[in-house]
Amino acid sequence: MIKEAIFHKSDIPYAYPVNKDQLKIVLRTAVFDVDRVYILFKDRYDWLGKFKIKPMTLVHTNELFDYYETTLELNKRFLYFFYLVSETGEKLYYTEAGFFKKRPEDSFWGFFHYPYIREKDIFSPPDWANECIVYQIFPDRFNNGDRTNDPENVKPWGEKPTADSFFGGDLQGIIDKIDYLKELGINAIYLTPIFLSPSTHKYDTTDYYTIDPHFGDTEKAKELVRKCHDNGIKVIFDAVFNHCGYDFFAFQDVVKNGPKSKYWDWFNVYEWPIKTHPKPTYETFGENVWRMPKLMTKNPEVQKYLLEVAEYWIKEVDIDGWRLDVANEIDHHFWRKFREVVKNAKKDAIIVGEVWHDASPWLRGDQFDSVMNYPFRNAVVDFFAKRKISAVKFNTLITEQLMRHMDSVNRVMFNLIGSHDTERFLTLANGMVARMKLALVFQFTFVGVPYIYYGDEAGMVGGFDPDCRRCMIWEEEKQNKGLFEFYKKLIRIRKEHEELKYGNFTTLYAVGRVFAFRREYKGNSIVVIINNSSKEEVIFLEEAGGKEDILKMGELKRSGN
């Protein structure tokens, strides 16, 4: 056995409580290396008791690793070790103190050890998140519902956007399209920022307490949330707390009063007086973006200010959660406080971080409920849009991603295929709708929350920002109605099948460009078989026998390319 590959740690994601009585345990081995894995366990205070033995289940196999799982039930307190047998008959015991050929009877302190299921530490995202289908809206570009609030320099709807163009979209525009969203079937919207700001994207906040008048006002925001709620749609706002805008009152005070400003230490000023050019003399977001001074969240006053903002909008307009901009450049310390404030203000509010990479440090239960799942997108783009990786590699990527997090986290990950910060999926797929449809089948049947970037359902295309932020296509003749209907069908299927929302995920087949998997929940299962190639493939899959063809994907057989 390849000992170097065998891994367990009595911590997330290898050991964690799924509820107050059950502990999930995961063990990793090298792929195809081990034949049988058992866990030997008992109550850690049951000094004289015998260990129980339980076989573990192989749940994922990829290019490098096999993952075994089991769920244990005991009186909250666990002592355990593993017993592995290879096909050749080799036997190995694995403990926290390493490997043993013989069963280690007396190494109590060297065994693995989950001291206690601490109820307060059990991660539970809002229930509704498990059932969620999210729709992202970039407000200036979604729908102009009120021409009286348009910016002066508003451009004709549908013109090619630049970084600075305004198109007049607003909150009334979203309200006017609630029926459209309902027809599509989504049940949550996430709005990029809507607070006062000079820019079109509004990531440079001037005033965290004012809805940008080009979008509406607080009353309009309340109306939007109320009407969304009336229609079963949750509303998530964008918390841009890593940095503010140049015009933010505190920064302007510092610009004016220099080191004498009472806000001088809300920012990181390198050199007085403040200058914006040739390079800003203060820390900013990104690469010297002078319009976005970085906020010092280590400063308790800044913490207090931002936490009050977070609480205010939940209490004032009843939003259902926050998406956190540039979440990984703000300290964990702040996000832990943020979680307390948000959950106290609304128990089932959701917290979704923007983290483009492995987000596990933020998803241990103490900070976020979910993140925008860019690693998911990268795998889906490479497999379905670009066809540059094999089904085997795709399987490796997605199973490794699943094994980074607790199941409860995976079920609420915001699985996007594109956003306002990426090229649109259809563009990456060179306009080939069939490729996008296959990706959507995967997105809607995989573990996690399907996430639609506005307009994807209409067949919109667009390269990098600002091109991916084009005006929504409302002229029916320009919309891809087939794609819209396809989304509707997937949404309906997703809603109707608990397996897709709560089921476990098992890869059944990954050869060439064909990928098949099963979602199973409470004895029911759905099998998804995807031929991600241009030619017909014949595979034999016992698991698929007797299943109803709920997707009716005949059309893809013809148009695959």
Place this chain on the structure above:
Amino acid sequence: MIKEAIFHKSDIPYAYPVNKDQLKIVLRTAVFDVDRVYILFKDRYDWLGKFKIKPMTLVHTNELFDYYETTLELNKRFLYFFYLVSETGEKLYYTEAGFFKKRPEDSFWGFFHYPYIREKDIFSPPDWANECIVYQIFPDRFNNGDRTNDPENVKPWGEKPTADSFFGGDLQGIIDKIDYLKELGINAIYLTPIFLSPSTHKYDTTDYYTIDPHFGDTEKAKELVRKCHDNGIKVIFDAVFNHCGYDFFAFQDVVKNGPKSKYWDWFNVYEWPIKTHPKPTYETFGENVWRMPKLMTKNPEVQKYLLEVAEYWIKEVDIDGWRLDVANEIDHHFWRKFREVVKNAKKDAIIVGEVWHDASPWLRGDQFDSVMNYPFRNAVVDFFAKRKISAVKFNTLITEQLMRHMDSVNRVMFNLIGSHDTERFLTLANGMVARMKLALVFQFTFVGVPYIYYGDEAGMVGGFDPDCRRCMIWEEEKQNKGLFEFYKKLIRIRKEHEELKYGNFTTLYAVGRVFAFRREYKGNSIVVIINNSSKEEVIFLEEAGGKEDILKMGELKRSGN
């Protein structure tokens, strides 16, 4: 190359800031598998910039793994991947998205990524902890300084202890021995609990606000702390927050008033009315220890009560930190609040958890500064006292332990060789003082805080509790003066050499029973060579050339057994 063994994750302990400008990076490979490892890195916002390349240093080698390290300096934001070359010429690139044969030029989002050095998240234990030598006192058994406060049923000093015997030790007794402690050279004491309780160990607290009258009172505690501080000795109290005693006011209120008590949900009562026998009808510590009802720290009132206790003793008697009893059965959530309260009350107070196993979930910077390092003890007992493992296995155990935590954590780990909860080291070594001396050489020259259990320095022996809690030997003729002098020498050497407190650790030799390593700091180094066998060994160690023999361990050559 064994890909299954190659591991990095952009999180503790594989990536973490050492200060606001520097990021430590660790990569693991299979042992002897890779010849050279490079990291390619740049600022994550430097979109067009070229990657810098830096060789990584092999810092640990054990039975299974090699560990490579480097420290990067940039403008806080890192994008990086690894390049590995084996002796056979095989080349491999390693990214967050897996392995590549060719350099992955365009997989920006698949690279590893340390988004930002967030100052608030940098772990820094109190400075003094790095310089610390701790002495644990079990107050009833250390010294009786005031016969007027003795319990009624006090036993003659030195009688064999039972679980219930009282010997009259007290705070005055500790005060009277400050000169002794100063002569020994320690600079911190940790007292097992001293609050009001019916037991001799006092882990069943009756009143968290009252010093047990058999030990003294609050004024006496203040005097102890003040006199310790005058002599450069820090004082750590024991926070028993997992459970209270049966006589604790809140539990007694529940016993009396049942479900109508306002404290009913401070505990987990299975069945009313409360009964203690045949089995307690409420949750307790351990295996139905009815005298210790478990406190529900998920309850905000319980949190508030305990946090006020934590703050009170820091503010009232100026203690320098808390040792946390049964720390791993209390939720992380509570400990995070605890850290805030304690550090606000005293910036450089220390927080030391009792965790007998891998403690990494508590040592990420947000909870504890240190733990009682039982995995260290287990390795030292097995190698030095019992001689049941080889130097190779010993090296594996201690290097794996080091790689679980940040360097800053390792430097303040409370490295014990025994405590009130274990057999005494000398007993485990079958009374062979030479074996203990070798263990002490290791303890005082390894990374972390040397920790002395009262009486070990006098050559005390004792089996499991209560035998390990015998009365301190004060009759000079019964003390092992040689051992005392040996401790003094080790303490002096430790204090005089920054290498031992701050230096990195490199294993130089691990063959049979001979183990050698180097501690290096700012260009100076100390080499320690340990022959853990009964016969003379000759080894060639270039590193040792020209070193002064600071330990003068000739005596061990003669008495090794």
